[in-house]
Amino acid sequence: MTTIAAPARRELALPGPVSAVIEFLRVLSRKPVGLAGLFGVVFFLALAYLAPLVVPLQDRVDVTAIYSAPSFGHPLGTDYQGRDVLNQIVYGGQDIITTAILAALFSTLIAITFGAIAATLGGRADVLILAITDVALTIPQLVLLIVIAAIFRPTSFISLAIILALLQWPALLRQIRAQVLSLKERDFVEAARSLDLGLLHIVFREMLPNMRSYIAINFIIAMTYAIYAQAAIMFLGLVPLSGKSWAIMLYFAYNQGALFFKDSFFYLMGPIMAIALFQLSLVWLASGLEDVFNPRLRS
């Protein structure tokens, strides 16, 4: 249906970023799941990065309060040494989330760069990149991860993030390549070629903006994978277990035999729920983002 073009609405002049955020929330608010996801993600990020600045660390051992049930003093109960579980949740988020963000960032960068190169150049570059990708895809990831982690024993979250990223890029690369291949055939890309706008313009201005939703959603999904992978290798005790992390909490819970105590239910549930709820928030946010990037739904 065609409508007569309405004159542009006069709007309050807000600084660009502020109106962009308002616009983002406006579109996201149409999808309750996406909004819930956003709140969840913001909550956990605040919990992991801001709460430790306010809440003092409590790692005093208290043998009188081992595996106590939630109470006013210990809202999520205590662990095998009587330490507060909530406090550990607060302090255990930062490393696991930072690592996940970095891993997602590295893998997305690798996938975009090489996926776009393969699709735009075609020919031998494409064949070579695809061959490497396929080989990487066929290796059982968790097994490889365990082997690498056992050999390199990554000590910093950056090195751990790089290892995770090296395992995650292949699937995304194939998808990016397919996207670029289909965009390449689109009329507006052909028009840009005809107008001699140059390869950089075509890739960064014509194609990538049309893949934003795709990239953002894949970034978030890559974060969820990175969190599961961390949980897995930490649970297996394959990385030096210094510091605090939800995954390390699970490792200790298991190693200290918490599984065999009925009283330890709340101790176990703490990190499990933290991981599960954060993952759920990420997935919900990803599904809401689909709408945000659709220009049709913008005003």
Place this chain on the structure above:
Amino acid sequence: MPILSVRGLSIEYRTRRGPIHAVRDVSFDLEQGETLAIIGESGSGKTTLAVGLVRLSPRSARITGGQIVYDSGRERVAVLELDSEELRRFRWAECAMVFQAALSAFNPVITIWEHFFDTGRAHGMHDRHRVHDRARELLHLVHLDPDRILSAYAHELSGGMRQRVLIAMALLLDPRIVILDEPTTALDILTQRAIIDLLRELRRKLHFATIFISHDLSMAAELADRMLTMYAGRIVERAGVDDLFYRPRHPYSIGLLRAVPRVSGALGSVASIPGSPPDLIRLPRGCTYYPRCPFHVDDCRESDPPLLPVDTPGHEAACIRWEAVAARIGSAAKPVAEKLA
């Protein structure tokens, strides 16, 4: 006695911005055996109307008023009051619809014979042999080779063959009304010609009435007995085919006629209609064509005029300026574009 009689039919689509008034207060009769063409731009409501007649509208559509009465010869049926079982019988046995023969009109994994059989079975023809005989007979009628077609899959057929198959399937239960929605769009010229000739031949042999929806005026000129022009959901002109093409009395009909160049004869004064159709959610007051109309006067803004009888019999136009239009266009049997040249 008309075979189908529509009175005051209104159909809306619900959207986030509010209801789209896609069909507004439409009334017309379809006589036994005649061909009625509905023309208009996209968004004029012609497809919504056609689909609404057999109640195949999408979920977001709602019939907000009016009635549709089908006269089967034995009894009068209020189509809007049929339950789903009665509606299914009505849809194929009395009133069949032929869509554009896109590949998507077929199930890609079953043969044409299975399409025929499924259609027959869904409408109470359970006898395999009877359906088979009827399918062969109909395929002969649409000039296809039954042996080859029945065992084929849709993708093995050309566009023209698929359109013939759809027409044959529509005739399976001997309907008395056939609704054709853009039956030749996307077909090549020579194929299109063959389908037009086929439709004319079938109509002569089988005597069904046809409602024919197209944005292609030349198809209407070729097949129609009577014409309806739709604009912004309403019927704005109703006329016999010659009257509409040579003596249109609504400025929108004139606009449509002038917008289509011809291959034979003089080109005449060809022109597009300026502006664009109104927003069907927020309709303007007065005549909806007013902003685009070269004949408008201030009074046109006051109210949306009803269909008024004009200077030729059996011809109505929803325009208070029809006399000015008649004075400009005259009554000679010549195309409008030539008269305005």
Place this chain on the structure above:
Amino acid sequence: MATLIELDGVSRRYATPGGTITAVDDVSLALAAGDALCIVGESGCGKTTTGRMLAGLLRPTSGRLFFEGRDVWRTKGDDLARFRRAVQIVHQDPYASLNPSRTIAQTLAAPLGKHKKLHGRGARAAMIALLERVGLTPAEDLLVKYPHQLSGGQRQRVSIARALTVDPRVIVADEAVSMVDVSIRISLLDLLHSLSREFHVATVLITHDLAVARYFARGGRIAVMYLGRVVELAETESLVADPAHPYAVALIAAIPEADPTITRTKEHVTLRSAEVPSLLALPSGCTFHPRCPLSEAGLCDVVVPALEDLPGGRSVACHVAVRERRPAAELLGVR
């Protein structure tokens, strides 16, 4: 007038699992500045492939493309870039031809900035002038819009404005009006037509609709294609009034007209076969011979007819019409 752009005996073949398809076979077309040419034909006739080769978007399998006398596929660097900009294409689908995630201003600003060094206020003024030139007013309001906020006709106008940013010498419009509403087609054709007048742009419209071709190419020429070959090339009015090739005759006779009397009394040509041969197994000789009522055994099914001149500035690829020195419309007794 001097030839601006020319296809010289181009063919385009594709390898498919079923064998080699010849989409375009030995087509030659030449245009001078300001010329209007329509390429018409049914689906599969090779008209779009021909248009894409003319626009330099597709490399011919054999044959050459000349622009201002230079063999385009042998030029490199700046010369090739200049050719690219000189020939612009307007696509069929108004919903695919503009980048959905870029505003109209962004779409137009990129070529203006890159090739005309126009930025900021200068670019804005140029964009507004272009949008007004293609009939989009008020232009200021349009600049901030995304394509999905425009109607199909408006998008096609933006596509034309985008092509004009680089001052093209040739515009190839591939079915540029077939997906917009009937009521506004003429105004788009008028716009394209006016460009050839005003800027001396050579315009090529590819269409399946002969009525559209007749209107657009009035004063120009129409080329009729069938199964990869140009079968007739003539001035518009003589082609539609008195077609010389039997296929063109059949085509024009088959078209329904928006005039009840004419369309009901039109004489149709009965072809010998309704079946269009597959591109994988093209008939020998003249590809139209299995369907042609004038076909002569031993001639038409053996020898490929060349495009030869008939009186009245027309060329036709038909043994019979050329030998009889008469258009097939007369030979078939149509009109």
